[in-house]
Amino acid sequence: MLKLFKYEWKKQMGSKLIIGLVLLALCAFYILGTLLKKDSWEGIAMVLLMLIGMFAAIYVGIESLLVLNRDIRTKESYMLFMLPKSAYQILTAKILAAICQILLTMLMFGAAFMVCFTAYMAANESLAEMLNFLRQYIERIFEVEIEWDMVLLVLISMFVSWISMIASGFAAIISVRTVLSRTKLAGVLAVVVYLLITWGTNWLNGRINALSTGPDTEMLYYCLGIGAMAVVTVILLVFSGWMAEKKLSV
C-alpha cells in the first residue's frame, strides 16, 4: 500500500512545487511590504494568498481526478493494473494520496500565513491584537459574527465535502470508463455523471439541513450533515472499487 501511495504522490508533486514557489514569492512580497511599511503590498499579498489558496484547493482535487482518468484511459493504466494489487488497494492509495495532497497544500498555506503573521507581529502588534484584528477584518468583510466552534465545524465540513468531491469524481470516471472505455464521449459523460452525483449528495445534505429548526439544533444537524456526507463518500468509494475490480477493462 505504501509503495502504491509513493507513486500516486509522485504523480502530483509537480503542482505542489509550483504552489510552493508561488507561496514563497507571495511571502517575500508580504515581508517586503512589512519592512518598507507599504500597507497596500501587504494587502495585495494577503488577498492573493487567499484567492490562490481557494484555487489551489480546487485544483488539487481536480488534479486527483485527472490523474485517475489518465491512469484508466491511457496505456499508463497497465503500470497500475498489471500489479498484484486489488483495485480496492489501488483506489485506497489514490484517495489517501489525494487527502495527503490537500493536507500538504493546507499546510503550505498555513505556513505561508504564519510567516506573514509573524512578520506583521514582529513589526507591529501582539498575537492577541493580531487575532482580534483578523476577526474584525473577517466580520467586516463577510458581515458575520465569528463563533470559533462553528469555524471548526465548517472546516471539517469543507474537508469532508472535499473528500466527497473526489469520491464522486472517482465513481463517475470509473463507471463511465467501464461502460464507454476510451471513447471521446466518455470524458464529457463522466462530467455529467459527476454533476448528477454531486446534485444527489447536495440534495441529501439539503434535506438534513432542512430538519434544523432553530439555533439550538443548528450545530447538531451540521454534524449530521457531515456524517451523512462521510457515509455517502464511503459508499461511493466502495462502489468505485467494486466496479474497478470486477468490470473495468484498461
Added chain:
Amino acid sequence: MLLECSNLAKYYGRKPAVRNISLNLETGHIYGLLGPNGSGKTTWMKMVSGLVKSWKGSILYQGQPLNYRDKAEIAYMSTEPFFYSFMKIRDVGTYYKDFFADFDADRFSRLLERMELDPNDKARTLSSGMAAKLKLAATLARDAKLYLLDEPLNGIDLVARDRIMETIVETSSPNNTIVMSTHLVDEIEDTIDGAIFVKEGEIVLAGSIGEIRAQYDESVADLYRKIYG
C-alpha cells in the same frame, strides 16, 4: 497444467474480440500466438493478465480461478509503451522492484547493457525501438512463471531482433512458460515449440510445432500464409 482457458469470450458492444477460446498451456514451453492484427491475440493476453474484465468462460491458473494475486507470477508486456512519463529508465527498474518480488535488479542492469539503454534516459523520450527494448528488459528481468509478450519484435530492427530472441530463449526454462504474440512468424519459427493460430477471435489451429509440421508437411510460416492469405 499452468493455464487452462475454457470457452473464453469477450465482446466490445456487439463486436466479438475473443470467441469460444479453449486453450491449455503447459510449463516449460514457448508458444507462438499467431494471427494478423485484430485477430484477438492482445485481448486474450490482457484477459489472462487481468487487464480486461467482464468476459465469459473460465481461466484457471495452476488449477485455481485467476485472481489479482496471480499477477505476481504473470509477466505481461504490452505492445505499446506504458511507463509513466516522469520516469527515467532506472526508475522503471525501481518500480518493478517495488512491486514484483521476482524482479532481479542485476539482471535488469545486464539487460539494459545488452540492449544499449542508458539508465539515465527519460523513458518517454525513447524511440519506439528503444522503448520496446526497455519494456522487454523490465519484463524479462522478472523470474515469472508465465510471460505474455505481445508483439515483442514490433519496431525492433533486424539486428536487435536476433538479440531479443536470444534473450527470450535464455529466459525460457523448464519452470516457466512464454507466450509470444506476433505476425512475424519467420522470426520466431525456430524458437517456439507450440503454435496457436487465431483468426477473428477464434483458435483455428493449435499444436506443437512437430505435430503441425508432420500433419501439414509445411513450415509454420507457410501455413500462416495459407490460413491468413
